[in-house]
Amino acid sequence: MQFAELQQLHALPFFDLIQRSRRVHETHWPENEVQLCTLLSIKTGGCSEDCSYCAQSARYSTGVAAERLMEKEEILDRARLAREQGSTRFCMGAAWKGVKDGTSRFEQVLDIVSSVSELGMEVCTTLGELGPVEAAKLKEAGVTAYNHNIDTSPEHYANIVSTHNFQDRLNTLRHVQDAGMSVCSGGILGLGEKTEDRLRMLEILSNFNPQPESVPINSLVPIPGTPLAESQGVDSFEVVRMIALARIAVPKAKVRLSAGRKQMSEEMQALCFFAGANSIFYGDKLLTTGNPQSQADLALMKKLGLRPQQPNRDLSAPEPEACRPLVPALA
Numbered sequence: 034m035q036f037a038e039l040q041q042l043h044a045l046p047f048f049d050l051i052q053r054s055r056r057v058h059e060t061h062w063p064e065n066e067v068q069l070c071t072l073l074s075i076k077t078g079g080c081s082e083d084c085s086y087c088a089q090s091a092r093y094s095t096g097v098a099a100e101r102l103m104e105k106e107e108i109l110d111r112a113r114l115a116r117e118q119g120s121t122r123f124c125m126g127a128a129w130k131g132v133k134d135g136t137s138r139f140e141q142v143l144d145i146v147s148s149v150s151e152l153g154m155e156v157c158t159t160l161g162e163l164g165p166v167e168a169a170k171l172k173e174a175g176v177t178a179y180n181h182n183i184d185t186s187p188e189h190y191a192n193i194v195s196t197h198n199f200q201d202r203l204n205t206l207r208h209v210q211d212a213g214m215s216v217c218s219g220g221i222l223g224l225g226e227k228t229e230d231r232l233r234m235l236e237i238l239s240n241f242n243p244q245p246e247s248v249p250i251n252s253l254v255p256i257p258g259t260p261l262a263e264s265q266g267v268d269s270f271e272v273v274r275m276i277a278l279a280r281i282a283v284p285k286a287k288v289r290l291s292a293g294r295k296q297m298s299e300e301m302q303a304l305c306f307f308a309g310a311n312s313i314f315y316g317d318k319l320l321t322t323g324n325p326q327s328q329a330d331l332a333l334m335k336k337l338g339l340r341p342q343q344p345n346r347d348l349s350a351p352e353p354e355a356c357r358p359l360v361p362a363l364a
């Protein structure tokens with residue numbers, strides 16, 4: 034989808050927009066289901082990067098201590114618990130710039146992934162930058178999807194991060210695609226961006242070939258000690274609009290209502306589900322910040338007549354269309 038179309042949709046009256054996105058949602062996702070994903074920070078804090086929203090950057094005093102990589106057995110316990118509680122995707126995050134083949138920590142990660150993948154859930158990892166070799170080895174170890182967010186527009190990216198650039202993000206995503214993993218990529222609302230930056234981000238996500246399998250939409254959780262600590266929250270209706278636009282622009286994706294849900298009312302979350310969200314992080318913690326209690330989420334879903342989504346038995350990534358670039362080229 035092109036920027037101008039997104040602009041036209043964004044300019045529609047609110048109800049017209051969510052009516053349109055609802056129609057797209059019903060076509061592709063008629064089952065009234067929500068995917069439940071559990072997130073675990075397997076390596077917390079002490080990150081070399083300077084992402085100005087992040088609690089885990091070593092550059093800011095956020096009170097998050099740098100920890101070692103978690104032991105495999107502890108991760109497996111958490112993964113089993115997640116499965117018992119109804120989660121169908123287990124996502125492991127690490128506060129690293131990236132991973133490198135030949136290092137002992139990458140070997141450890143591959144070992145962890147292959148054990149977790151035997152539990153029968155979709156396995157997602159988010160470990161920072163990857164080259165082609167690392168991507169192929171993660172796929173081989175059992176990773177289903179790789180999360181690497183573009184986070185905002187290419188134009189705004191340098192205002193948020195200086196230690197890597199937008200093209201680096203696209204390169205990693207290209208390696209993920211080439212290795213045959215599903216792409217999970219989205220962004221954050223509330224980084225001081227303009228509406229145009231949000232639409233540009235959606236334009237880029239929708240022009241991946243194939244389109245991302247999942248699109249997380251995070252609302253900034255302001256972290257004391259980071260440059261964005263005092264950032265103004267995004268208006269609730271703008272968040273719903275972004276969910277609606279993501280649904281229209283990337284119709285077959287799981288649109289994940291991600292960080293920031295703890296600060297949202299039930300009514301607002303219901304509007305997001307109506308507009309096209311069909312996936313959430315489930316469990317009382319994200320990486321370093323809180324998330325609604327599982328019981329509260331299940332109760333909300335029950336009130337809305339939404340069921341947890343069944344596990345996706347087909348773990349293969351979607352096929353690209355011929356004759357189109359795999360990753361959007363930056364102008």
Ligand code: SAM
Pocket residue numbers: 086087088126127128129130159160161180181182184219220221251252253254255256292293320
């Ligand atoms: N280091 C890896 C990376 O940067 O891709 C993986 C972990 S990183 C914490 C994953 C994503 O979490 C970021 O791309 C961002 O979208 C989201 N995130 C991090 N801190 C956040 C915050 N304070 N509020 C909302 N989303 C946040």
Ligand code: DTB
Pocket residue numbers: 072088126159180182219220249250251254291292319320321322323
């Ligand atoms: C994503 O888009 N959001 C998740 C996951 N991918 C890794 C992370 C949210 C982090 C929120 C801030 C924190 O808990 O530190």
Ligand code: SF4
Pocket residue numbers: 080081082083084087088089090127128129130161
């Ligand atoms: Fe590091 Fe990822 Fe946080 Fe950036 S977002 S500081 S790369 S953990």
